Amino acid sequence: MSNALARLRRLVGSQARLARALSLTEKQVSRISTGKSKVPGYMDAVAELLEALPPKDWPERWRK
Numbered sequence: 001m002s003n004a005l006a007r008l009r010r011l012v013g014s015q016a017r018l019a020r021a022l023s024l025t026e027k028q029v030s031r032i033s034t035g036k037s038k039v040p041g042y043m044d045a046v047a048e049l050l051e052a053l054p055p056k057d058w059p060e061r062w063r064k
Contacts, residue, residue: 004043005032011050013064021061022046 005018012018019029022043031037050058 002032002039002043004039004047005029007047007051008043011047012062017064 008018009015012021015029015033016026018024019026022029028037032039050062055063
């Protein structure tokens with residue numbers, strides 16, 4: 001699993017929630033997780049943004 005994907009899963013709590021927040025299917029996230037699909041470059045950027053902001057300032061789709 002990529003570092004960006006692991007960071008995002010840790011932040012949002014589950015692969016299913018991550019898929020919804022990114023407007024991806026759970027299958028797409030699973031394929032990224034297993035290395036069958038490339039990790040989109042934007043995942044690093046999203047992880048960096050969320051890590052830099054307190055959760056109260058996150059966009060609604062990312063809040064637990």
